Amino acid sequence: MHTKEFIEKLVRNELHELPEVIQTETIEKLMKYNNPKLSTEKIRKALKRIKTEYEESRVEAGDAVGVVAAQSLGEPSTQMILRTFHYAGVSFGHTTGGLQRVQEIINATWNIKYPRMRIVLDGSRNPDVVLKEIQEVRGIKLAQYNQDKRVIYTEGSNLREVLKIEGVDAKRTTTNNIREIEQILGIEAARQSIIEQLYDIYQSEGLNVDIRHIILIADMMTKDGEVKSLSRIGVMKNKSSVIMRMAFEETMSILFYAAIQGMVDELKGVNENIIAGIPINQGTGNRDIRLRFRY
Known part of the structure; x- marks a missing residue:
């Protein structure tokens, strides 16, 4: 040995x-x-x-990591839809997960359907006293104490008020409301929560997904310093390419606005190059040949 x-x-x-x-x-x-x-x-x-x-x-330069991430998360999501029907009537455990929860995270929903909190106690106070104070917090509908883990699970969420309660471990207490985390703990905490929640949802359904795909999505949603949804009013809204936004949603309104403003599309993305019939700037197309002329 x-x-x-x-x-x-x-x-x-x-x-x-x-x-x-x-x-x-x-x-x-x-x-x-x-x-x-x-x-x-x-x-x-x-x-x-x-x-x-x-x-x-390792990912090579020029790889279409966005497409791979979309496929790698989209295919397991179809399996998740089929499995959802098997959980009809099951309470608490599976109501907080599944495809519906994935959509809430991707869409950066403000008012989620099943807000939950996981409140960790630091052991400085009697758990029953802390539990009673948490039950009186506005927004908390139900609170249950797990003696083995020294954790209180709640239905409903109010992270700001819960963190003020003495005896609560602020470093390990969390909520499944991404927007609430963003407002109170900042964008980095929100990014980490997106990664952890998406990964846990897929793992709980028995679906193995490379966490790097989830990290890429979380980075896209938080790269501007605030949580943005992967929709026309979120990440897509700030795309500089007119054709890219047209290809997504609201084609005519975007086209009319771009024409009135005299916007110019430099055709740097994938969608606009495909529409224009030009080789995309990914994969083998992500190369430029430069010649040095000698006179």
């Missing part, structure tokens, strides 16, 4: 170019399966395979 120091040194040397989280997880896995049959040669072979898999999974 190998010592932890030996395995850690070997992993650090072989995988020094990879992210820290991958190195740490690799060390933990090797220690878990550490036995006399695990030779140094086998470890080196496994580390080489990990490095190869990581390099092959």
Whole structure:
């Protein structure tokens, strides 16, 4: 058997170019399966395979990551629709998830149908006293205390008032209302909540989705410093391309407005290039040839 120091040194040397989280997880896995049959040669072979898999999974320049993300989340969503019918009559657990919740997150809905909170207690006060105070908070309809986890689950949400209550761990308490998180904790917290909630929804349905697709969507929704929906009144509204906005929704009104304002489309995106019959600037089309002339 190998010592932890030996395995850690070997992993650090072989995988020094990879992210820290991958190195740490690799060390933990090797220690878990550490036995006399695990030779140094086998470890080196496994580390080489990990490095190869990581390099092959990286996105190349020019890849249409947006299309891949849409397909990777859209296909499991169809499975989610079919599974929803099996949960008819099931309360609490599945009512907060599913495709309906995905749509609420993507559309950045202000008034979500099932607001929920997960309130973590820090142990400084009697849980029953804290529970009673939370039940009196405006917007909280029902509160249940889980003694094993020291967590209070609520129907209804009021993050601002709950965080003011003594005995509540503000660092770990959260809500499923993205807009509320944005207003109180800021855009970075809202971005992280979008990622976690979308990922948890797909995982709870038994659907494996690469988290990088979800991160890309969260980045698009929050890149301007505020949460914007993936719709014509959100992210699409600020697109500079007239043809791009026309191809999405409200074609005639956008066309008339662009004509009156004398707008110019530089044809830098995918949709407008396809409509104009020009090779798109992605994949092999994302290359420019420059020649240096000598006189």
